[in-house]
Amino acid sequence: MTQNQALDILKMGKNVFITGPAGSGKTFVVNQYIRYLKEHGVAIGITASTGIAATHMGGITIHSWSGMGLKNNMSEYDLADLLERTQVVRRIKEASVLIIDEVSMLHHFRLDTLNTIAQHVRKNKEPFGGLQIVLCGDFFQLPPIAKYGEPDTHFIYRSEAWRDGKFTVCYLHENYRHISDDILFVLNEVRAGKVSDAARSRLNGRRNIIQNSDSEFGPTRLFTHNVDVDKVNDLELNKVQGHESTYEMTSKGKKSLVDGLKKSCLAPTKLRLKKGARVMCVKNNFDQGYVNGTLGVVVSCGYGIDPVIHTASTPDFPSGRRVTIELADWTIEDDGRVLAKITQYPLRLAWAITVHKSQGMSLDSIEVDLSKAFEPGMGYVALSRVRTLAGLSIIGINENALKVHPEVLEYDKHLRELSGKAESVIEYTDTAEIIRTQEGFLAKVAPLHRIGRKAQGSNYNEGKPEKVSTFQRTVALIQKQKSVLEIAKERKKTIETIIHHIEKLIEVGSDRGGLNLSDISYLKKEISPIHFLKIEKALEEVSLEKNASNDSDENKSKPPLLSAIKRKVEPNISFREIQLVRVLLGYVKRGERVSDSASH
Helix, strand or coil: CCHHHHHHHHHCCCCEEEECCCCCCHHHHHHHHHHHHHHCCCCEEEEECCHHHHHHHCCEEHHHHHCCCCCCCCCHHHHHHHCCCHHHHHHHHHCCEEEEECHHHCCHHHHHHHHHHHHHHHCCCCHHHHCEEEEECCCCCCCCCCCCCCCCCCCHHHCHHHHHHCCEEEECCCCCCCCCHHHHHHHHHHHHCCCCHHHHHHHHCCECCCCCCCCCCCCEEEECCHHHHHHHHHHHHHHCCCCEEEEECEEEECHHHHHHHHHHCCCCCEEEEECCCEEEECCCECCCCECCCCEEEEEEEECCEEEEEEECCCCCCCCCCEEECCCEEEEEEECCEEEEEEEECCEEECCEEEHHHHCCCCECCEEEEECCCCCCCHHHHHHCCECCHHHEEEEEECHHHHCCCHHHHHHHHHHHHHHHHHHHHHHHCCHHHHHHHHHHHHHHHCHHHHHHHHHHCCCCCCCHHHHHHCCHHHHHHHHCCCCHHHHHHHHCCCHHHHHHHHHHHHHHCHHHCCCCHHHHHHHHHHCCHHHHHHHHHHHHHHHHHHHHCCCCHHHHCCCCCHHHHHCCCCCCCCHHHHHHHHHHCCECCCCCECCCCCCC
16 A cells, blocks of 8 residues: 555544554654644644654653553553543543554553543543544564563454454555665565575675774664663773763652653663764754754763764755754653653763664664574564665574564464555545545544634535645646656655645546646656556556456456556566556546546
């Protein structure tokens, strides 16, 4: 499924599970949806399964948001007590959408507990009390960890709430992090549970490779255990000449709560820095220009002085940036009262980090030691952090590192099937019907949108023309024969979104503000002739297979699915190319292959 298809489904208000391989853009889609909801004034709960994952989303843990804390279940007494916590009750009642990231690490019984809390607080027996639930994660990554005294631990799909929530599965299949077919080949085999000799040979070829990089931003080293990370960071810091500055974490509040904050916080209790030390930011601060995972080198530090770092280069800042790092707080609050707080500079030494803390990061160069890998999915998480095989150096590896959870292997097939069905539905549903459903959900959850609908009267957005009007800037740029990339940059949207716009505009037709095929014919030059011919052949084959199947006449007349076409072409042909060729050849949702004459 494409990112735009997943976004369309999210906007329809369904409970959704966003999944897919590392680097497929899961968090990107969720952030797009969050932006859309905020633009319409929708109240959202933004959470994750762990404190580390929550910092990536700019949210809090689901345990804190829901008020469940560390409880495994909620008794009648616990639920009654929860109703006295006005801030928790207020946010659960006011929210219309709840997002939970990195759900592979969420215990199945906690999803059931969340369901119980939401139903009780919202006085609504619908699943999750009527909230739209958006889950995001990949079961091939790190699983939930069972602690002493807790019930048997399973993935969330074993919960009753998963069954009752009737989640639409959106399995993203395009890869955006990795630009090397070699690393993708290895990762796909690990996901399939069958690592061939060819894949092992490629990994063995990366053993103890010395990375070509400058002294400041060498490869990030990944280890499975904290003790190895601390050893490397201490060793490297001792090599740096100059005065060492130590920053102590301060705290206040109940000891058990403070200890919980310290465990979920990536900043160390004692931060040791020197000028020239390699560091990583461990909290988002968009105003100051850094996010969790930003790498840098210390420029200055000292007693009573805020550390200053020079960040690594990025596409937006090729020479990096000089950033002053100010003290940050991590808190636990209840009804406006701060129950616990820790304060520290949001930095940690970054010559090495644990595989667990690396989840969600994208790195250009890594040295990884998987000789002590002990958890299914640990090797997959580590190897999928790097963008290319050339950026990988393996210090050590054991057989466990190449294993994934056997139960996940089987369940993943089921998830792909569910996603395929959802993809068929969204591709074959009339655009006007999708828009009506999305507008209906917005009217339910967005007060400002509801007022706007009333103000505009009963004719508000009755069909396609109103939706197409939002794409008129794309139409104007097409008429100027701008490339897809130029349009994407000018519109500040992804290339996939622009192709999605074009597809919808062709479907609508020029008589209602859309486009004709002749308007976009110039875009054919953006696809290599060889790729175009291969995609065209695959399109024809898939169409013939549909016609020969037992599908209804209605389904046979609908456009071939992107995933079905992708399976027939080489890996180096992207989904965006397939999508663009499909629309250039006139395959749209109107139930037939269109031509210019058909679109008038």
